[in-house]
Amino acid sequence: MSAAPLASAPPPKGRPVTLSTLAEKKALGEPLVMVTAYDYPSARVAEAAGVDLVLVGDSAAMTVLGYESTVPVSLDEMLMLAAAVRRGLRTPLLVGDLPFGSYERSNEQAVATAQRFVKEAGCDAVKLERGGPSVERARAIVDAGIPVMGHVGLTPQTATALGGYRSQGRTAEQALAVLRDAIELERAGCFAIVLEAIPRELTIEIVKRVSVPTIGIGAGPDTAGQVLVFHDLLGLFEGHTPRFVKRYANLREQMVAAVRRFCEEVRGRAYPADEHCYEMAPDESARLQALLSAQEEHVEEPFTGGPSL
Numbered sequence: 001m002s003a004a005p006l007a008s009a010p011p012p013k014g015r016p017v018t019l020s021t022l023a024e025k026k027a028l029g030e031p032l033v034m035v036t037a038y039d040y041p042s043a044r045v046a047e048a049a050g051v052d053l054v055l056v057g058d059s060a061a062m063t064v065l066g067y068e069s070t071v072p073v074s075l076d077e078m079l080m081l082a083a084a085v086r087r088g089l090r091t092p093l094l095v096g097d098l099p100f101g102s103y104e105r106s107n108e109q110a111v112a113t114a115q116r117f118v119k120e121a122g123c124d125a126v127k128l129e130r131g132g133p134s135v136e137r138a139r140a141i142v143d144a145g146i147p148v149m150g151h152v153g154l155t156p157q158t159a160t161a162l163g164g165y166r167s168q169g170r171t172a173e174q175a176l177a178v179l180r181d182a183i184e185l186e187r188a189g190c191f192a193i194v195l196e197a198i199p200r201e202l203t204i205e206i207v208k209r210v211s212v213p214t215i216g217i218g219a220g221p222d223t224a225g226q227v228l229v230f231h232d233l234l235g236l237f238e239g240h241t242p243r244f245v246k247r248y249a250n251l252r253e254q255m256v257a258a259v260r261r262f263c264e265e266v267r268g269r270a271y272p273a274d275e276h277c278y279e280m281a282p283d284e285s286a287r288l289q290a291l292l293s294a295q296e297e298h299v300e301e302p303f304t305g306g307p308s309l
């Protein structure tokens with residue numbers, strides 16, 4: 001066999017990414033890459049592309065479940081998606097996004113929910129939103145032995161209280177509040193913190209004062225890593241995409257075009273062609289014809305094997 005690798009051959013699988021891997025990469029100044037994934041094929045794509053972390057984001061509510069915000073998605077819906085992602089993933093660290101309402105009520109609720117992500121969906125870590133009351137929840141989950149990722153700035157689960165999907169920390173006082181949240185989440189034991197939709201000036205101050213890796217989405221280039229929503233970067237999401245999104249492909253267009261061709265070919269009888277058909281061996285086909293003729297000679301109604309209608 002030729003030693004030349006085929007373009008379609010799966011890439012060699014790396015060692016699983018751990019929390020130490022992430023800290024080491026940050027220390028070396030190597031950017032961390034995270035993408036969201038919501039099912040088996042998107043997980044396979046993320047793995048093949050070589051990302052460091054995969055987030056089963058509650059953005060699934062909007063990207064794959066068709067809700068108008070991230071608020072309605074249930075814990076069971078998130079667990080089903082996370083389990084599918086787990087089955088497609090080996091190398092990247094898998095983080096499950098705790099959905100709205102599944103962790104706020106008490107430390108006990110937060111730990112129980114985080115444990116379901118680990119036990120039932122096979123996640124390596126969980127993510128929760130906000131500082132303030134979430135800091136204590138983060139600490140409780142960390143104390144239960146489950147790594148926690150924080151998330152400050154624009155926190156979509158409580159966007160209504162923030163005035164909608166708008167960037168955060170743009171006044172000096174608000175910036176200080178976001179910085180405090182990040183510092184408190186690090187103190188609570190978070191292994192990384194997502195910074196969403198905040199001005200670069202604020203990101204720089206947070207990065208100076210927090211030693212765990214920061215992962216930005218609309219936070220500028222100064223974070224230890226970047227995250228984007230899978231459907232946004234692939235041009236697979238039909239709704240409004242935030243300003244921080246860069247499209248690396250236009251897959252929705254390609255998908256519509258492909259399904260449209262399928263419609264045309266079925267309607268024009270161009271599909272299926274010979275190569276898509278099954279065949280009987282010629283002798284079996286001849287025997288079938290013989291059997292059919294024999295039946296037609298001896299039976300009045302050849303095709304009614306059962307009771308007549």
Ligand SMILES: Nc1nc(=O)c2c([nH]1)NC[C@@H]1CN(c3ccc(C(=O)N[C@@H](CCC(=O)O)C(=O)O)cc3)CN21
Pocket residue numbers: 059062063070154156164165166167197229231232237241242243
């Ligand atoms: N597909 C998708 N991608 C995301 O990044 C994402 C979701 N869904 N769902 C949950 C949240 C919502 N996100 C968003 C949505 C919009 C803006 C945005 O464009 N904000 C602008 C305009 C706000 C306004 O109208 O005032 C801004 O300048 O902040 C930011 C983050 C991020 N998250």
Ligand SMILES: CC(C)C(=O)C(=O)O
Pocket residue numbers: 036055056057058059060097151194196217227228229
């Ligand atoms: C954008 C990331 C950080 C997220 O929380 C999500 O996709 O739900």
Ligand SMILES: [Mg+2]
Pocket residue numbers: 057058059070097
């Ligand atoms: Mg989220």
